[in-house]
Amino acid sequence: MNSNPTTNSGQQPLTVSMEVTDEYMVQEILNDGTEIYKHPLNMSENFAKIIQRIDFDKLSTILSNQGNGQNNGGKKDFEIPEVQVNVSSFINPAQRQPFSQLAPQFESIKSKIMNALTNISVMYDVIKVAKEPDYLVIEPVAKDQSRMTDEKHITVLVSKKKAIAQAAQLISNALDRLQNEANHASRSRIDFHTELRTMRQNWRLRKKGQNIIGDLSYRGAWSNFSQPATFEVIRSENQTAQNPSSLIVNTPKTLEGGNFYVVRTVKGNLQSNTLFEPLKVSHPQLQNQSNESSWQTRLEIAQNMLFNNELFKRLAHESVLLKLPIPTIAAGNQILAPLFPGLQLSINLCHPSPNSSTQYDSASNNTVLEHTLYQLLHEIHYKNMHFPLPRPTSVTLAINSARYVAGPRAYDKKTLAQISQNETILEQVIQQAQHSMLRLRTMCLIDSLAIEIQDPLIIPNWNYLNAPNQTSVRVDLYSYGYEGFSSCRTSVMLHIDTKTVKAIMRDGRVLNLSFESQELRHLLLNLISHHQVVALQSLAKAMGWKLVSLNASVGVGKQEPVCGTASSLVLISPNGERTVSVKSGPHSGIKVKLSSSPQEFLPSNLVSNPQWQQLNGQFKIVNWQRLPGKTFVNKMEYMMACLAIKS
Template structure:
């Protein structure tokens, strides 16, 4: 190995002539492309400030000014007016400069064309302009992608900000809506806070109820996920009221109260196996008609239906409890309670049925063809309200030694000393139970309906005379009255029959003239027979009054003959009248065919003297005809039947007037 090493060529090269723009996470480097020759020259030219004064010139000017000042001072010493001359010279220079500026800034002449004016004006002054770079070749696709990415990033930022603003606004409005809805709920329903929960109560305990079910519910605040989710029960409610507004509040009710309930009271005809009258008792109908509106939220509908279910169950529980303990008085069959149905026969083949209806899908609807019993519906609610009031308002003892729970009337009416048990028994006798009142009202309603139907059939069946019925408004749930008036058209002032019909649950009482009264059973046949006899009696009494007015004499009156010519004919009465001279007699009989209308039979009888005068022309020609004695001439002769349809008149009394007038005159 020699002492001098062999020469080795080493290549030296700068690491990078360009600057680093970015270093990625994986170590890759992004360099700035080097400038071209023209770009380098332009960059260097842009760095030169041609308007800036050079420092050397400034130093030279400073030296020159200092030397000029010295020379001026030196010259001033030589020429006394040199200072004034210098000032005048400077003023002349400034004036020349001002003149040049004004000549450049003055307006262009109007008679010079625009092209010449621009060319002439461009030579008047000099402009400085920076050197412009050469335009790089544009890359459209790259620019499009870059703009798209930039706009996408900007849109994401704007959308995220807008979502945050909307979420914040909705949260604030949701909080406000929640508190306002909670305030509305507290104004309508009883709620209280228990720990972290808000609980409410649907029962009628504050009104005096003692039902075991509390009817509690819980108020829950809805989340964003639960705002649009509804179960089957709530969907059925929204179908009934489609325009229900959304609410941030949700109420949770026990499963046995989620549904539609009503109490149905029906009067069934067992012979036809159909309901002839019915009523449906429900709090929802009353609430919807009086207080509810279409803008009520869903939670209000749920609570109303739940309270309605609780009300129907409480009323039916009280009815069923009393029905089990009730003795079978006033009914045709014992009271039977099976499940949710209470049945009993108030009359033969007439059944009273009370049924509790409950459905989780749709509300119960009554058949519109059936007649509704509004009196029973209102009476049951009044009974329950009265029961609540008695439990809530207990009469205090006065004096203090009196028994607790007695009213003022009972204390004042007591003459002898009575024990508390005796007074309580008396109070029980005076106050009827729910079942007693329900049976009594049902029987009264059925009897009243029978009276109405009988009067309607009577007025349709007998067009002569006119039958008018006026029901009194001063009636109760267990007693009502009607005034029945019978008169003939055109002869109202002649005679008019009027009776008062008092309808009771177990009988029908009729008040006639002269304070006479008649008690009928509830059988429609008895009532129909009485009305037919009343119509026949009215017609006979009208004939009596009319005959007296026309000068006839009443010989015989039989208002109730009862027996007819045949078993199918019922004789409702007869009248026998004669003229003042006794020459003519008329007999009127009212007969009724079974299942048919009233028929009037009239016979006319002349005296034998009248027959003799009629036969004087033929008695000498007939050798067999023998004259009767003179003493038999005032007696009546043969009865002749009157052709009733041939008489002139619209109805019976008018035809009777025509007959009597024609016979006398």
């Protein structure tokens, strides 16, 4: 498009060329200003448009004139006028190439014309064959005259009705199969809104603009953990048989993969170069998780990972504030806390590593302490949401019930500080770990003594229900075959705490022992040595022997090599001719000595009773282990029965 030239004084006229930037022509403009464009024509439509511009009336006039000229015998050449079209896409008539060279450009038009010509030729042949009898004769099929007389109209009607019914049944069965296939396809495809309603029943969702945002945090439980915990819900258009869900959940990258705790006790001191190295363990439950998992599984893993991160943050903060004789260490994803000398508690927050050669071993992980970590944080969340009821109702919420009676009972400042002081999660876990290790030590010690010492029998009775930081066990000592004697049973009650063991004797004495296993071992050995003397005393009374002396703690003679004191017992036979002395020590063992009077006793005015003759007799050591019998009490019974016979 050229604009009109403008001239100025002393200047040449300037020609300005302008082009329309629109590719498509505007077909219609709506009331709101929206323009509807007209798409360009393709080659066949453009060719049809050009054909419509040809004046066929002028062409028919020329052809009729040609016919008249032939009748007159004249021969005149004529030209078909060409239509001049100002289209840049067509070739100039002066430079037009032959039709063979233009065939690729008009291939689609040529194929359509050839197909139309073929169809018309076939239709013409069919009509010609059907109309002219020279090619084909169509005659009706002749029927049997005998059957035509017998056939009635009602029979024809019934047969047609039956045939129509069969056809209708076939169509109905096909329709039922199609409906079943459609219903099955619709049932296998989960609806987006139905699944979204199911998600809202378990997770917090809200709509922000055009997006659906969910929250995985524990803010409803007054949690102050600030890690991002939002996820986005998107509609899935590609549902497959392996993943029929119509929802796609996009969780933060920091909450993918999952994590888990490994709580274990470590002997010795760890090297400083291994503190900051993460523990790489492949967990079987988290190893096969991928993006193709269900949205419920992915959200549960993400929320568990958020819970573990919050728990580890609390533990790390408490480890810094906790004041212990041996300080705790928090390095990387690991927390070390001392339990006993040479024994530490290790808490590791592990992330699954598919390339790790170390497999998750449930035997090395203390699942009880791991469960305690989760339970303590759950209790904190529960207490934040469930306050105790006020008494009276006008009192403010979230006050400890013990503080309600602080005024009437006149509690001092120290008592109020003890009431308001709460143990942290790390302190409770350390105490429970100490108690579990002390209980395990006590259990192993009692079992080893029961195997080592067969006489008397050591039978522990553990309570089935115990507190997390306290366990009770009753240890009974029995002499085999003499359970009917009340004195042949010795019992001791052990209360195992976090760092101490309290032993309650049968006579009411209370002994407080430390966490050292040797102290409990010495106590049990002393009870065993004293039990043998007391059981022999009960047997002597039943057999008629006389008790001269019983000393539970012998202070004379050779002392015990390690710890404890021996017990002694002196018995006289019923006839007064034999005297038995027994000494039982926790480490030295049992020693039996025997003294007898002379065989010929000559009474005098000064000594008339034969028993006084034994005062100056010498005691001889008896090898009691060679006596027949299973236990010490059984062997002493056999010996005393033989000594009681009058010579």
